[in-house]
Amino acid sequence: MNEREGPENGELTHKQRHQFSQMLEKLYQCCTDRQVYVSEKFEIPQAELRCLLLFGQERYLTAKGIAARLGIARSRVTMLVNGLVDKGFISKVPDPADSRVVLLALTPAGQKAQRDVTSMMDTMRDEILNAIDPERRTALLQSLDTLKTAMERVSEALE
Amino acid sequence: MNEREGPENGELTHKQRHQFSQMLEKLYQCCTDRQVYVSEKFEIPQAELRCLLLFGQERYLTAKGIAARLGIARSRVTMLVNGLVDKGFISKVPDPADSRVVLLALTPAGQKAQRDVTSMMDTMRDEILNAIDPERRTALLQSLDTLKTAMERVSEALE
DNA sequence: AATATTAGTACACACCATGAACGAACGCGA
DNA sequence: TCGCGTTCGTTCATGGTGTGTACTAATATT
Numbered sequence: 001m002n003e004r005e006g007p008e009n010g011e012l013t014h015k016q017r018h019q020f021s022q023m024l025e026k027l028y029q030c031c032t033d034r035q036v037y038v039s040e041k042f043e044i045p046q047a048e049l050r051c052l053l054l055f056g057q058e059r060y061l062t063a064k065g066i067a068a069r070l071g072i073a074r075s076r077v078t079m080l081v082n083g084l085v086d087k088g089f090i091s092k093v094p095d096p097a098d099s100r101v102v103l104l105a106l107t108p109a110g111q112k113a114q115r116d117v118t119s120m121m122d123t124m125r126d127e128i129l130n131a132i133d134p135e136r137r138t139a140l141l142q143s144l145d146t147l148k149t150a151m152e153r154v155s156e157a158l159e
Numbered sequence: 160m161n162e163r164e165g166p167e168n169g170e171l172t173h174k175q176r177h178q179f180s181q182m183l184e185k186l187y188q189c190c191t192d193r194q195v196y197v198s199e200k201f202e203i204p205q206a207e208l209r210c211l212l213l214f215g216q217e218r219y220l221t222a223k224g225i226a227a228r229l230g231i232a233r234s235r236v237t238m239l240v241n242g243l244v245d246k247g248f249i250s251k252v253p254d255p256a257d258s259r260v261v262l263l264a265l266t267p268a269g270q271k272a273q274r275d276v277t278s279m280m281d282t283m284r285d286e287i288l289n290a291i292d293p294e295r296r297t298a299l300l301q302s303l304d305t306l307k308t309a310m311e312r313v314s315e316a317l318e
Numbered sequence: 319a320a321t322a323t324t325a326g327t328a329c330a331c332a333c334c335a336t337g338a339a340c341g342a343a344c345g346c347g348a
Numbered sequence: 349t350c351g352c353g354t355t356c357g358t359t360c361a362t363g364g365t366g367t368g369t370a371c372t373a374a375t376a377t378t
Binding site: 011016017019020023024034122124125127128129131133134136137139140141142143144145147148149150151152153157158 | 186287298301310311
């Protein structure tokens with residue numbers, strides 16, 4: 001019972017451990033809930049949404065590129081793409097330079113859907129940030145960066 | 160292009176928005192990866208792990224209670240429980256006071272599995288926290304608390 | 319020219335979650 | 349006590365998410 005709250009000598013306290021785990025779990029849950037909310041609002045499955053939101057600066061995407069960026073299998077991309085094609089959000093274009101490749105482009109309907117989804121997500125993000133004191137906001141961003149770096153370091157050590 | 164980095168008048172900057180989204184996404188991904196890692200290490204599906212980790216102070220849990228605490232359907236609990244029963248981690252006991260109810264208890268093997276899983280998760284959490292300067296740790300915990308509060312507030316407004 | 323590699327697809331499988339329907343058991347009010 | 353409403357866990361069908369395998373056609377490499 002000689003655990004201190006403050007960093008007396010740099011050692012982790014039991015309370016810090018517990019707080020960290022609890023808060024991280026809660027934050028994770030909130031993020032998950034937010035994703036579910038958006039998916040349901042637009043009636044687009046989450047994985048399809050992630051795919052839809054990849055379309056940006058490039059004129060075309062490919063299944064292989066999408067798989068790499070989303071970190072999923074190519075076969076899975078086929079399913080997602082077909083779902084979005086069925087919804088009229090993307091179209092398939094043959095690649096004139098390599099007929100194995102299918103080029104994927106956003107349709108106008110897909111562009112609108114993407115805009116709407118992005119707008120909703122931005123609004124929700126802004127609401128979160130606006131619920132935080134501007135003074136605390138900078139500290140928050142710094143802390144998140146610190147945490148991100150620490151987590152990435154630990155993730156790398158797992159492989 | 161007159162966006163400032165600091166909180167000049169409390170307004171959100173474009174950079175803050177972008178940073179926040181990017182970091183949150185990355186943090187989310189790290190947390191997801193960590194869960195996948197633990198699940199694979201023990202060869203226990205994630206949902207079963209979450210169920211296994213619920214057993215703690217109480218002598219018995221019920222399917223209904225597990226469903227409420229995990230936020231999932233009772234029918235799903237049946238599947239998870241059966242998976243853990245098959246692995247020898249939990250046992251079913253009839254409730255003498257209400258024969259509709261199935262009481263669920265950790266077996267010795269289940270207790271060991273739970274200990275091992277918890278230990279691994281604690282180690283990983285400690286590695287993350289130890290990768291952070293003790294001075295920054297307190298600030299981090301405060302910021303996480305601030306963020307949690309903000310997120311919970313925004314989540315409530317969605318319902 | 320022959321062989322190796324690549325891209326996307328179809329398919330089977332496992333995990334994850336929902337809701338509906340069900341039978342058995344319990345609770346409640348007349 | 350009895351009839352009805354509610355509850356509990358289970359079964360089942362369905363949809364979402366992801367993997368890996370096998371395949372064909374096309375391309376790259378030797």
